[in-house]
Structure formats: structure tokens, C-alpha cells
Amino acid sequence: MDSIILQVLNGLDKGAAYALIALGLTLIFGTLGVVNFAHGALFMIGAFCAVFLQRVLSYSRISIDESQKDFLGNPLKVETPFVEIWFGPDVGGSIVDWSVPLAILFAIPVMIAVGFAMERGLIKHFYKRPHADQILVTFGLAIVLQEIIKYFYGANPIPTPSPEAFIGSYDFGVMLGFDANRIIYPYWRMIYFAFAMVLIFGVFAFLQFTTFGMVVRAGMADRETVGLLGIDIDRRFTIMFGVAAAVAGLAGVMYTPIVPPNYHMGMDFLVLSFVVVVVGGMGSLPGAVLAGFLLGILESFASTTWATTTLPGINQIIIYLVAIIVLLTRPRGLMGRRGVMEE
């Protein structure tokens, strides 16, 4: 029982990441009709917003400590972050320590700007081109973006820890009557799940309860008719591209304490996210979220020793297996809409 609860918890935070990326992906597809293979790169850029801010906050004054030697036997250069000099070791240290949560504020405008630049600068020229062209150009863009990041930050993962207060785990087992250490779960993963839920509901609320969202939804249903009413739907869709980029970026920011970011992390998630979108139904926002959590939980269960012993390799194929079954039984995906990608 305890291992079932643990795998459900694992699946929830893994699914939260899938759902957030797939949500942005399907939002772009639903509004602009673009198959955006650069969406994983947006997740990666978001993560590197956290890395960038961490480095900015850790920017240091270098002083020479004659009493210590460096690897060449020269006096050691000691780095003291400017924030610690300005605000004192305690406050300054806390600012550096909280760089990941602070990066949320930094990443929102950056990611919206990146989304606008991407859509206005490149992707809008491919709206009327076949999906194959869109895939090629966005995939190429993803490679360019990741190589830019690699140029500045290298190929090695960069440790970007959560604030000290959230390092460690909570013992759910004791709360549920199990022995200590039977069901523990990291604090940061709980925060990630909660953050994902807030973001997902925020996006849904934005689309459901605002005039802007209503117009966007109308545009998703019938772009031409909305245009005939004199509404500049293209501008709204561009804004939605920025929103989708911000969602992917924030997912990336918050993911950095879970897996230290590297330039390739977007590609690691890209294929999985597309499978999530296809399983959920192309263009369906609730479908993307449902499929994200479903596949996250299934993947966690498939990684258990029992599963890998019974069906060796199941952990590597489970997501694709589910995708095949769903597509065979429900070709539009779990919550796919009629007419989307069917012409």
C-alpha cells in the first residue's frame, strides 16, 4: 500500500511537469494551428532564467586571502556576493538562497518577450505552410536555442537548489499510520505540484472568465467568423503564444531544484509532451492536463521493481504503449475535438 501511495505521489509531480508543458503546447496548437517543436526549448529557457538570476544574485566581489592558497599555490581569491555586502550575510544569503522562487518574477516578462519574438519573428511566416514545414522550422529553432544556451552555460548540469527551507521531505507515512520513512515525499515536489495546479487553473480561469479569454476561445472554434466581427484575433493569438511561453518557462523555473538544468533538458521533455498532447487530444486543454497526470502516474508505476521484473523494459515504453492504445480506440485522443488535425 505504501509503495502505491508513493508512486501516485511521484506520478503527480511528474504529471504536473508534463501537463504544464503540454498545456502550452496545445494552447499554441489550438489557437495558431502551429505544431511547435520549439516548446521544449521554452521550458529550458525558463529553467535558465533561474540559473541566470542565481548567477546575477551571486555576483561577487573578489578579495585576496593571503592565509589560504589556491591550486597553484597563489593566495586564494575569495568571492563574496555583493548582496551579502550590501544587505549583510543573513539577508544577502537568503536572497541568493531564494533565487529560484524569485526567478518566477523574472521569468514571466522574459518568457512573454521570448514568446512574442518567436511568434512575430519566425513562426507567423509559417501559419499557412504545411505542418511538416512548421515542425522543421520549430525543431531547427529549438536546436539553435539550445546551442545558444550551451555556448553561454556549457553542457554540464548546473546545480540550482531550492531554498534551504524546502530541502528535505515530509513523512506522510507517519500521518497515515505507517512506520517512519515508509512514505516520504520531498517538500519541493509538493510545492511544484501545488504551483502547477495554480498555474493550470489560472490559465483555465483566464480563458473562461475574461472577455479576452472568451474571444480567444471563440477564435479557436471559428477564427474566420471572429475575424469578420472586426476583432483582431491574430493579435490575441500572439498574446496567447506569449502566455503559453510563460507557462512553459515557469514550469522550467520551478523544475530546476528537481533536476539540475542543462541545455538539453527541453528535448528530454519535448517528445513526451507531444505524446501527452496526442493522448489528451490535439487542441484540447483539459485533455492535455488529464493526459499529463495520467501518463505521469503510469510512468511511475511502470518504474517499480515489480513492474520491471514482470515486464522488462516496460518503464521505457509505457507512455508510447498507452499512446498506441488510446489512438487505436479513440483516434482523437481522450478529449480531442472533432475536426482538429483531421483535414
Place this chain on the structure above:
Amino acid sequence: MSKTDLTRRGVLRTGAAGIGALATPVIFTGAATAASHTGFTNAPTGRNVTLGFNVPQTGPYADEGADELLAQQLAVEHLNGEGDGGCLNTFSSKALRGNGILGKKVTFVTGDTQTKSDAARASAKSMIEKDGAIMINGGSSSGVAVAVQGLCQEAGVIFMAGLTHANDTTGKDRKANGFRHFFNAYMSGAALAPVLANEMGRDRRAYHLTADYNWGWTQEESIVASTEALGWETVETVKTPLASTDFSSYITPVLNSGADVLVLNHYGGNMVNSLTNAVQGFDLLSKQVNGKDFKIVVPLYSELMATGAGRNIKGVLGSMNYNWQLPNNGSKAFVRSFGEKYGKPPSNSAQTCYAQVLLYADAVERAGSFNPCAVVEALEGFEFDGLGNGKTLYRAADHQCFKDVLVVRGAENPKSAYDTLEIVEITPVAQVTYPPDHAMFGGRSATLGSCNPGA
């Protein structure tokens, strides 16, 4: 006004003569080259000799490859008599004099392995066939090493492996033309076991997470064997896909398994992620299981992994081929030379590549020939010192270097970005030596085969 008599016959005659004249030196040169190439592949004919450095320049190990390339360039400088000479001043063999190799200036070409076997073979092939490389060196993966070693054997050039830790490289896949300076998984297990017994006791239950590819399997096999010999029990060995990024679903079962030690047979990004998940996420190092403190072991460390894992490596034991903090004269000379040129200490993959380039050059000098078979003969059974690892033997039976192995631990309070690991013990070579026909190394059926000079 001049008049030119252009006739069809005249043009043809002049053209034919011209082509003949142009072709003549080419034919003669070709004949001369063919004559000097007899005997072995890419025999150097001019004033230069070309080495091929095959390292990951793209992909997840690009930073490690960049470090290898820095060390290889430094080795070339030292061979050509530039810079401070580095380990040429401390190397026990005095055959190298800083005037190239056999009087020929050393040049090099580079290839990108991408840490993919097929790409690594293609780049090595190109360097051998198009650039005339006479020796291939470098790499950060055992799969790549085995693939390139096989290619070099077929092509008739020497392969001086870079970072490759799987037993198979000098085990079942050993080749006469291939040589490994880096240590291997068996040696990691043999070096770590006594330290583990000392620090954690003999009554321990270990849970292994293992990267699901050749290196992971041999590492797991080696560590399981050495820890079970101590009296430890192996609770579970779980293979994790190489492409995994989040290891939470593999770590949670550890909690309920009754294990009190987690062994991470992971390297590179896999290790950084699994250790981060285990320490920062699940906080395993603060747990008590079976009345003991929970422990984590990372059998193979590298400096880049340590940097990537950050503070999560604190107190975690592992092993290394080399660490810049080694106090011997060879190490000091190399660190000074590398550090003054590049502003950072060398990694253990850089050191192995540097040593391999010097060892190859030295063997050619001692053999008095670039012929691969002469080089093989010079390297087999060669004992040396002064390249950073202390006294070392290139064993003739399997072309594996035998030297002391380092047991290291993540530093509790690093002073700088470079001393993230501290040396716990320098395990003497006798403790990590095994017979060439050891079962983990292909048993009696594993042979080097014959040296291939190619051509």
C-alpha cells in the same frame, strides 16, 4: 598587331603535353609516398606527424571533451618543446626531448565523438583516412572506446583510450592496437570496498541503481562482487534507462526495501540527477535505517559531475583515476602547467589524455619507429612514473595500466569551485590488481589478437 595561329591539332598537342608535364611530378610523388607507406598505415613522410584527438565536442559530455582537448593540446606543445615542458621534466623515461616525435613536429586534428559509437567511429575513420592520423586518443565513454578501438585495430593505427571505465575495454573487447591508462570498474570496487567497510561496517544492505548500458552493468557487477565479499547483502539491483532525467520513481522503492546504502552506478547527467533527487529531494542522507545512518556511494566520480551535483555530494564516497590534489611531483608539474595555461586545475579525463599522448610519443621514441607493432611492443610491460599517478605498469597481457586508485569523498567545506572532492585514500596498486583472465574481463577466451600495422 600580332597574329596567333590556333589550330585544333595544335591545341590538342599543347594541352596533352601540358597535362603530361603537370601529371609527372604527381605520379612520381605518388610512387615515392607509396614506397614509404609500405609496412604500416599513415607512415609520416614529411616533417610532421599527425595525431587524431577524438573527443566529445557536442552532446552531454562536451565540457569533458573540451577539457580533454585542452590537455591534448598541452601535450602537443610539450612534445614540440613549447611551454614549460610539463611532465616531460618528471617522466621517468627520458626518451622525449621536446623536439617532436622522432624529430618530426607534432600536429593534430580533432574529431567529435558526440558520445555516440557510430559518430565516434566515423570521425576517427575520417581522421585516419583523410588527415593521415597515426594515433587516435580521447573519448568519454566506454561504448565509444570499444567502437573506436575496434576501428583502429582494423585500420592499423594505435588507439590510446581516454575516459573509459567499463571492464570490457581491456576485458572481452581488448585489442592489440588499443591501450587504456584510465582505471576500470573492477578497480573501483576493489579500492572502495575496504574504505566502505571501515566507514560503514560489514553489516550493510545495498540497493543498486544502475544505468542500463554496458558500463553500468560492469560497474554494478564489480561493486556487487566487492561489497558482497565484505559481507554486505545486495537487496536489489535496478536498471534505469539511460535517458532518465527524474529518478524519483526509482528512489522511492529504496525507502521500503530495507536497504541502508544506495549505490548509484550512474555517470554524467544521470549521476547528477539521481544524486540530486536522493539527497536534495528525498533527503536520504538524514535517514536512519536498520539503526544505521543511510549512506550513498557513487563508485565513479568526475570533477564535472561533482560540480553539477553541487552540495549534494558532501560526504558521498566514490573513486577516481586521478585528482589534481595528488601530491606527487608528476601531478604537481602537470597541474602547474595546465593551471597556468588555462586558469583551472585539470580533470581526471584531461590527465588521462595528456598521459596517453606522452606515453604514445615516448613509446615511438623508444621503439625508434612509428610502426604500430613496434609501438605496441614498446608499451607492453612498460613501467613508468612521473605522469601524475605514481608508479604505473602497462600490463602486456591486456594493455591495462595498473597504478594506485583514489578513493574520494565530496568535500564538506570546499574553499573554491575546484576542491569539491577530497582524497580519502590512495589505494595501493596491489589491492586493485587482478589476473588477465579474470571472469569479469572475458575469462580465458579474451585475447588481444595480433597487432595490425595496417597499410
